[in-house]
Amino acid sequence: MATITVAAVILMLAxxxxxxxxxxxxxxxxxxxxxxxxxxxxxxxxxxxxxxxIAPVDKANWISGVQIFSEGQNPSGVYDKGVDKLLGQYDAMPAGMKVDFKSTANISGSTSSQTSLTYSPAGYTVTTGKVAQVNATFMVTFADSKPPSRGVIINALGRARTCDPAVDSTCVATATQ
Structure with a gap:
């Protein structure tokens, strides 16, 4: 009986x-x-x-999965089965997850928001109009918005880094990094 009691206490704590x-x-x-x-x-x-x-499988929802496709020399940011070549697809996120995506492009001093992330042949992030200098952020958390959360920040050079907003003050949910 004592063994069962000790095991129950350990399970309650763990x-x-x-x-x-x-x-x-x-x-x-x-x-x-x-x-x-x-x-x-x-x-x-x-x-x-x-x-x-890189775009969500469901055009409005990144938790639906991620697809990667080649758009040749004419990026539109939207997968067109008859024109584009699907290169890969990642499964949907687990139930209860939330993925926020923000992308901002500096175009002649003004900003433009994107719904997908496009890489140029040079490896830089670009807009669908082939204008460079796109910054993007993915923020992954649970739908209940309780910790933990993690971010992926992509700079205009196309380099991605992961971060934890609980310990990294530069890990913010904006596309200005």
């Missing part, structure tokens, strides 16, 4: 921390998936000398 651990691992896995897609798209754009885009 339960909350195990739940926190699982939530953190789900966020990290989702961020790793996005980061992998970004690296793949950039590498393919450079290797094939073409514009490669």
């Amino acid at each position: 339960g909350p921390s195990l739940n926190d651990f699982m939530r953190k691992q789900r966020v990290i896995t989702a961020v790793d998936s996005i980061t992998s897609a970004i690296g793949q798209a950039r590498s393919i754009a450079i290797a094939t000398n073409s514009y490669v885009t």
